Amino acid sequence: MSARPQETRLDLYPSRRGAKPCSIERQDPVVHSAHRQGAPLPPQQICDYERNGFLILEQLFDARELELLQEEAAKLRAASGQIDATLAVAEPGDSSLRSVFHVHEISPLLRRIAHDARLVDLAEYILGDRVYVHQSRLNYKPGLSGKEFYWHSDFETWHVEDGMPRMRALSVSISLVENTALNGPLMLIPGSHRRYLSCVGETPEEHFRQSLRKQEYGVPDPEALTAFADDGGITAATGPAGTVALFDCNTMHGSNGNITPYPRSNLFIVYNSVSNTVEAPFGPTEPRPEFLAERSDFEHVKAISGPIRSV
Amino acid sequence: MSARPQETRLDLYPSRRGAKPCSIERQDPVVHSAHRQGAPLPPQQICDYERNGFLILEQLFDARELELLQEEAAKLRAASGQIDATLAVAEPGDSSLRSVFHVHEISPLLRRIAHDARLVDLAEYILGDRVYVHQSRLNYKPGLSGKEFYWHSDFETWHVEDGMPRMRALSVSISLVENTALNGPLMLIPGSHRRYLSCVGETPEEHFRQSLRKQEYGVPDPEALTAFADDGGITAATGPAGTVALFDCNTMHGSNGNITPYPRSNLFIVYNSVSNTVEAPFGPTEPRPEFLAERSDFEHVKAISGPIRSV
Numbered sequence: 001m002s003a004r005p006q007e008t009r010l011d012l013y014p015s016r017r018g019a020k021p022c023s024i025e026r027q028d029p030v031v032h033s034a035h036r037q038g039a040p041l042p043p044q045q046i047c048d049y050e051r052n053g054f055l056i057l058e059q060l061f062d063a064r065e066l067e068l069l070q071e072e073a074a075k076l077r078a079a080s081g082q083i084d085a086t087l088a089v090a091e092p093g094d095s096s097l098r099s100v101f102h103v104h105e106i107s108p109l110l111r112r113i114a115h116d117a118r119l120v121d122l123a124e125y126i127l128g129d130r131v132y133v134h135q136s137r138l139n140y141k142p143g144l145s146g147k148e149f150y151w152h153s154d155f156e157t158w159h160v161e162d163g164m165p166r167m168r169a170l171s172v173s174i175s176l177v178e179n180t181a182l183n184g185p186l187m188l189i190p191g192s193h194r195r196y197l198s199c200v201g202e203t204p205e206e207h208f209r210q211s212l213r214k215q216e217y218g219v220p221d222p223e224a225l226t227a228f229a230d231d232g233g234i235t236a237a238t239g240p241a242g243t244v245a246l247f248d249c250n251t252m253h254g255s256n257g258n259i260t261p262y263p264r265s266n267l268f269i270v271y272n273s274v275s276n277t278v279e280a281p282f283g284p285t286e287p288r289p290e291f292l293a294e295r296s297d298f299e300h301v302k303a304i305s306g307p308i309r310s311v
Numbered sequence: 312m313s314a315r316p317q318e319t320r321l322d323l324y325p326s327r328r329g330a331k332p333c334s335i336e337r338q339d340p341v342v343h344s345a346h347r348q349g350a351p352l353p354p355q356q357i358c359d360y361e362r363n364g365f366l367i368l369e370q371l372f373d374a375r376e377l378e379l380l381q382e383e384a385a386k387l388r389a390a391s392g393q394i395d396a397t398l399a400v401a402e403p404g405d406s407s408l409r410s411v412f413h414v415h416e417i418s419p420l421l422r423r424i425a426h427d428a429r430l431v432d433l434a435e436y437i438l439g440d441r442v443y444v445h446q447s448r449l450n451y452k453p454g455l456s457g458k459e460f461y462w463h464s465d466f467e468t469w470h471v472e473d474g475m476p477r478m479r480a481l482s483v484s485i486s487l488v489e490n491t492a493l494n495g496p497l498m499l500i501p502g503s504h505r506r507y508l509s510c511v512g513e514t515p516e517e518h519f520r521q522s523l524r525k526q527e528y529g530v531p532d533p534e535a536l537t538a539f540a541d542d543g544g545i546t547a548a549t550g551p552a553g554t555v556a557l558f559d560c561n562t563m564h565g566s567n568g569n570i571t572p573y574p575r576s577n578l579f580i581v582y583n584s585v586s587n588t589v590e591a592p593f594g595p596t597e598p599r600p601e602f603l604a605e606r607s608d609f610e611h612v613k614a615i616s617g618p619i620r621s622v
Contacts, residue, residue, distance in 0.1 A: 181492030259498075260540065260545055
């Protein structure tokens with residue numbers, strides 16, 4: 001750990017500093033565009049996103065596009081042995097594949113999806129700005145033995161470990177298989193995005209090597225989490241393959257393990273506003289590698305319209 | 312391991328002997344009473360039990376009875392430090408309470424429930440015989456960190472490790488809290504009770520010390536399990552507190568972990584036919600202790616009618 005000049009910066013969202021957890025109010029808008037006219041979503045859905053911190057959309061992509069995406073995910077999974085080992089993360093306790101990162105750089109098809117106007121228009125509207133890809137990954141939750149992802153706010157990690165200053169980013173999750181309530185679907189707590197939970201404990205160096213498998217720092221305290229769930233309930237992003245979940249960077253989410261024989265896999269793309277690019281981390285550790293948090297190429301993505309047929 | 316004279320016994324359900332898993336047909340009836348007249352269940356529910364291997368019943372107990380049961384479970388949980396340590400089993404990886412066994416001997420109220428005519432009549436009808444309590448337990452799946460129970464047939468363990476000769480036993484699970492699809496409910500595979508999966512691997516001595524926390528022997532092979540689920544689907548025993556799941560001793564079941572803040576607790580009572588009392592184990596290990604498998608008191612339970620108001 002080295003002393004950083006940046007530690008005199010204003011930190012709107014301090015975390016992992018004290019011995020006690022605390023909860024502070026969100027300092028940023030949820031929907032950053034003020035005008036509803038010309039929005040890529042009907043007003044009711046914009047209100048839902050603003051209130052709940054997420055939106056579940058079906059049939060954004062057509063059957064052929066979904067098929068291409070599924071084939072590509074299977075191909076990357078089969079070839080994961082050939083992928084740079086740092087990009088392929090295993091399940092805790094065994095060697096089965098959990099996630100492949102930076103997929104928009106590995107795969108032309110996934111890059112095309114990340115540039116797709118249907119997603120980019122939504123992200124630009126909600127974030128009120130041009131956007132770039134902060135992170136992308138394929139998550140494979142194997143059947144029979146898939147482990148849980150514990151509750152977390154992505155922003156807490158992105159702020160402390162990556163140096164993302166403000167809440168002006170969102171995630172898109174596209175399910176590659178049917179997500180039922182029983183195969184460990186993404187669960188979100190409506191309304192949790194409105195408060196920021198400052199977590200206890202310091203971050204060890206190279207925390208990401210462990211945290212991508214099983215997170216132990218930056219985890220919310222049980223009382224605050226229970227209060228969030230008591231207030232807002234828990235919504236599971238269930239639906240057929242192709243269901244898209246769009247969620248705010250500070251929405252508390254997680255997923256249970258999966259003993260059903262049916263794997264659960266998803267493509268995740270994180271868009272960040274080009275006015276909110278990462279700086280030095282707000283925590284004391286070295287920045288995480290670029291495959292987890294883009295640090296050099298902040299060129300905004302140029303939306304590509306029309307159906308994806310091949311790349 | 313000692314050579315046993317019993318190894319010359321006919322073993323209708325061999326398991327943990329070979330290097331290859333195999334699936335054999337069930338050799339016993341599911342509903343052992345032939346007559347439908349005077350049954351404690353309507354004919355359609357008897358057919359459902361026979362076909363699926365389980366039945367979910369709501370409102371078998373009234374609100375006051377449920378309250379008594381919940382209070383008693385909380386009391387036992389709070390006093391688990393005072394309970395004989397062998398009866399209280401912790402979660403894998405930490406010390407939080409997972410199960411308390413032999414509860415019908417520890418608690419007069421739970422003994423009264425085990426003798427309740429509503430349960431005993433059902434068990435006697437389905438098993439076509441007088442019944443005794445083979446095992447009882449309270450399961451506490453804590454919120455936020457509850458671990459999974461992997462898929463298993465109870466009978467496989469009861470046969471190999473306890474010496475239960477035939478499939479003529481059933482479990483009753485009474486939920487003490489609301490079970491949703493997301494808090495790790497009991498999941499059952501309809502129709503799986505019609506075949507017996509012979510598992511691979513030998514059983515280590517005192518396997519139960521580990522297996523009650525996390526089972527590693529007597530687990531079904533992934534291919535057979537997937538085929539079962541593809542054929543029959545997966546049913547979650549969801550419902551309000553007080554929901555009763557009645558299931559055959561050979562029905563494949565399990566439950567996912569639980570990261571929701573809501574604990575999942577259940578009372579389990581296993582009834583066995585008095586014509587099916589345990590003998591020497593069909594596997595090579597010593598019998599498990601009596602708190603896991605009654606070995607001396609096979610006196611049939613005498614049904615007590617009327618609402619439970621106190622004991």
